[in-house]
Each structure stands twice: as C-alpha cells, then as structure tokens.
Amino acid sequence: MKKEEFTFKQIELQEKRVFRDAIHNYIHVDDHVILQLINSAVMQRLKRIKQLGGTHQVYQSAEHSRFTHSLGVYAIVRKMIKESEIGHYLSEYDQLTVMIAGLLHDIGHGPFSHCFENIFGINHEKYTVKIIKEDKEIHSILENCVEGLSDDVCAIIDKTHPHQILIQMISSQLDSDRMDYLLRDSYFTGTTYGQFDMSRILRVMQVRNGKIVYKKSGVQAIENYILARYHMYWQVYYHPATRSYEQIMMSLFQRAKDLYCQGYDLGDIRYLIPFFENKVKISDYLKLDENICFYYFRLFSENADMILSDLAKRFLNRKLFVYEDYISQEQKMKIEQQCFNHHYDPRYYVFIDDQMQIPYLHYGKSEDIREIEIIMNDYLVPLSEVSEIVGAIIQSNHNKNDPKIYYPSL
Numbered sequence: 001m002k003k004e005e006f007t008f009k010q011i012e013l014q015e016k017r018v019f020r021d022a023i024h025n026y027i028h029v030d031d032h033v034i035l036q037l038i039n040s041a042v043m044q045r046l047k048r049i050k051q052l053g054g055t056h057q058v059y060q061s062a063e064h065s066r067f068t069h070s071l072g073v074y075a076i077v078r079k080m081i082k083e084s085e086i087g088h089y090l091s092e093y094d095q096l097t098v099m100i101a102g103l104l105h106d107i108g109h110g111p112f113s114h115c116f117e118n119i120f121g122i123n124h125e126k127y128t129v130k131i132i133k134e135d136k137e138i139h140s141i142l143e144n145c146v147e148g149l150s151d152d153v154c155a156i157i158d159k160t161h162p163h164q165i166l167i168q169m170i171s172s173q174l175d176s177d178r179m180d181y182l183l184r185d186s187y188f189t190g191t192t193y194g195q196f197d198m199s200r201i202l203r204v205m206q207v208r209n210g211k212i213v214y215k216k217s218g219v220q221a222i223e224n225y226i227l228a229r230y231h232m233y234w235q236v237y238y239h240p241a242t243r244s245y246e247q248i249m250m251s252l253f254q255r256a257k258d259l260y261c262q263g264y265d266l267g268d269i270r271y272l273i274p275f276f277e278n279k280v281k282i283s284d285y286l287k288l289d290e291n292i293c294f295y296y297f298r299l300f301s302e303n304a305d306m307i308l309s310d311l312a313k314r315f316l317n318r319k320l321f322v323y324e325d326y327i328s329q330e331q332k333m334k335i336e337q338q339c340f341n342h343h344y345d346p347r348y349y350v351f352i353d354d355q356m357q358i359p360y361l362h363y364g365k366s367e368d369i370r371e372i373e374i375i376m377n378d379y380l381v382p383l384s385e386v387s388e389i390v391g392a393i394i395q396s397n398h399n400k401n402d403p404k405i406y407y408p409s410l
Contacts, residue, residue: 001145001147002146003149003152006096008031008092008095008096011031011032011096012031013031013035016028022184023180023183027071027075031096033096034100034103037104037141038103040141041137041286042137044067045289046067046106046109047065047067048289048290049066049113049289050062051064051068051113051181052237054242055189058239058241059188059189059190059236061189062188069106069181070103070104070105070106072181072184074103075180076102076176077098077099080176080205081098084202084205085205086207086212096146097153098166100142100153102169102170104157105157105170105171107128107131108125108126108128108129110122110285110288111290111292112249115246120253122280126158129158130282131282131286132150132154134282135286157170159171164210164211165210165211165212168211169212172212174201174225174372179198182229182232183196183198185232186236193228193236194228194229194231194236195228196225197221197224201218201221201222203218208375208380209380211373213374214375214383215375216374219383219386222387223387226389234402238402240404241320243404244322244323247351248321250351251349251351252297252308252311252312255305255307256269256296256308257275260272266300267299269296271284271287271288271296297312297316298316300312301313307348321349321409322407322408323405324404324405326354326405331405332405335350335407336350338410342408344407350407351406352403354402354403354404355401355402
C-alpha cells in the first residue's frame with residue numbers, strides 16, 4: 001500500500017481491543033498493525049525490563065515495566081490526535097506513523113535502562129532505530145502495512161522527520177513520553193511529586209506555524225508539569241540509595257568484563273559476551289533482558305573471585321554502598337586509602353556520582369521546536385516571558401547538582 005492511499009479503514013480491527021491501565025484507565029487499540037506490534041517479540045521483551053531501573057530499591061512498588069510505559073505513550077499520542085486540535089493538522093498516515101513511534105520509542109532499551117547504557121556506551125534511541133530497520137518481525141509488520149512506514153517511524157524517533165509536529169509529540173520539553181512517565185512513575189512509587197493536569201494541557205494545545213503551541217489559559221498547568229518533573233528527578237529518580245544500587249551494578253558488570261578480558265573462566269555467559277567484546281548485533285541485543293542478568297548475578301555471587309562474588313551479593317541482597325557529599329579530591333583519596341586498608345579495591349568500590357537537573361531549557365525566540373511557546377494576541381511568546389515561575393528559574397540559572405561519593409561501609 002502507498003502512503004497516499006492509506007486510510008484507517010483499511011487496517012481497522014473487526015473487534016476493537018482495550019488494555020486496562022492504572023494511569024489511563026482504558027487504552028484503546030483500533031488498528032491491526034498496532035495490535036501486531038504490541039504482540040511482537042520485541043515489544044513483549046519490554047515486560048522484562050523495569051521502567052525505573054533500581055528505583056524499586058527505595059520505592060518498593062516501582063516495579064512497572066517499559067512495556068506498560070510504552071503503551072501509555074501510545075495512549076497519550078492517540079489522545080493528542082483525538083482530543084486536541086493536533087489531529088486536524090495530520091493526515092491519517094501521519095497519525096498512524098506517530099502512534100507507532102510512540103509505541104516503539106523505547107524498544108532500544110537494554111536491561112536496567114539508562115544505567116545499562118552508561119556501562120556499555122549504548123544509546124537506546126539509536127538502537128531503537130536499528131531494531132526497527134533490522135528486526136525482521138518489526139520491519140515486516142510495518143512494511144506490510146504501508147511501504148516506507150518503517151523509515152518514517154525512524155525519522156520521528158531520530159528527530160529528522162520533516163513534519164515537526166510529529167517530533168514534538170514524541171520528543172520535546174512537553175511530550176507524550178514525559179507526560180506518561182511522570183504520571184506513571186509517581187503512581188507506582190506512591191508519591192505525588194509527578195502529578196499534573198494532563199487533560200488541561202491537551203485542551204490548550206494548538207498548532208501555529210507548523211508546530212505545537214499552547215493557549216495562555218494553560219500556563220498554570222504547564223508550570224505544574226515543569227515543577228512536577230523537577231521534583232520527581234530529585235525525590236525519586238536521583239535518590240541517593242537508587243544511585244548506590246546502580247553504582248554497585250555498574251561495578252559488577254565492569255568486574256565481570258575485566259575478568260573475561262583477562263581470560264578468567266566465568267562459565268556460560270553467552271548472552272553477555274557480545275557486550276564484553278563490543279561486538280553487539282541486534283539479535284544479541286534483543287536476547288538480553290533483566291531476567292537473564294539476574295541469573296548471571298546469582299552465578300557470580302558463587303564465583304571464586306572475591307570481588308565479583310561480593311559485588312553480586314551486595315546487588316542481590318541490597319547491601320548498598322554508603323555515601324556522603326563529595327567535596328574534594330583529597331576526600332576521595334582518603335576514602336580510597338581506607339578502602340584499600342580494608343581490602344576493597346578502590347577501582348570497584350569507590351565512585352563519584354554527580355547528577356544535575358535543569359528545570360527548564362530556554363532556547364530564545366528561535367525556531368527551535370523544543371521551546372514551549374504561548375499564544376499571546378496572535379503572537380507566539382516563549383513560556384519564560386509569560387510565566388513568572390519559569391522566568392525566575394531561568395534568571396536564577398538554577399541548575400541544581402548533587403555530587404556524592406559512594407563506598408562500602410568500613
């Protein structure tokens with residue numbers, strides 16, 4: 001089928017499907033291709049990858065998956081199309097393309113999400129594009145629906161699509177991805193930091209000059225969204241105990257890789273070898289999930305190498321590193337010496353982690369689509385010039401950072 005010939009009627013399910021969801025109540029699926037993608041092996045793999053990495057070590061109910069988040073992003077994109085002005089500016093083919101991009105946007109995540117990326121130098125967005133192009137099941141589902149659909153979905157995800165609205169819906173300062181993860185992560189962590197009025201934001205969405213902008217009446221709802229995101233990062237995502245857990249995992253992977261490169265026998269670790277050798281094919285990438293990693297961690301906990309065994313036990317049994325504010329290099333050297341005296345190799349047991357959060361990025365009055373713009377008397381004005389709160393944030397240059405040094409209790 002050609003793009004210009006596409007209509008939703010051609011892919012409509014005879015029996016519509018719904019997925020019950022904690023955030024969106026019912027997620028509706030009307031189209032055969034969407035259901036095929038949901039049922040694909042690549043999407044089902046996301047059920048075995050937690051959305052929040054190690055955050056469940058602090059907020060124990062935060063065990064939701066990348067799969068539920070991905071469905072949520074699809075649901076918000078669908079709402080943008082059907083419940084805001086945006087749908088009037090998109091062809092049926094563009095609507096389908098952006099809904100698929102929302103659904104598939106996270107398929108490139110590895111186990112433990114962003115932490116895994118840091119360990120092995122992986123960019124999940126690049127892997128998402130590679131999977132869409134190279135995985136036979138995903139690629140054939142898309143191309144059998146509409147010729148060239150896979151390339152257009154990739155163009156949205158890698159931000160090269162000529163239709164800027166489609167990119168904004170998936171990746172901007174106020175997009176479907178961020179809206180879902182704030183609401184979902186807030187709910188499953190049992191906190192209220194990430195709550196905001198999404199319905200109000202959808203109602204004030206408009207299209208001007210080929211991009212998404214907002215009515216002035218929605219400024220307060222957008223302010224609440226920005227503050228919700230800021231507080232979620234510092235109260236949930238950057239919690240020091242979560243960072244300690246993830247530091248142990250990174251050290252555990254590093255020790256295993258070092259031993260492998262030295263020729264040490266780690267047993268059957270066939271699913272990790274491509275990552276240790278930096279020769280990762282898409283088929284290798286898709287075989288690895290958190291279940292397999294936990295199996296390896298259990299084996300590592302019984303290994304004769306004391307460092308590997310200790311780190312694995314710490315990770316499995318939540319024996320976290322302690323931490324304190326990082327002040328100076330002298331402080332680090334002192335802690336390293338103390339660890340060495342207690343027979344802890346500082347290469348695997350002492351880490352500095354510095355997290356920073358920028359509440360709002362201001363791009364000026366350029367044509368940058370990442371700028372949140374407000375309609376004022378038929379003119380478009382950056383949010384920072386309308387909102388006293390956002391203006392104050394920018395004027396104060398309030399980019400908070402939180403350097404910590406982590407090490408084992410001595």
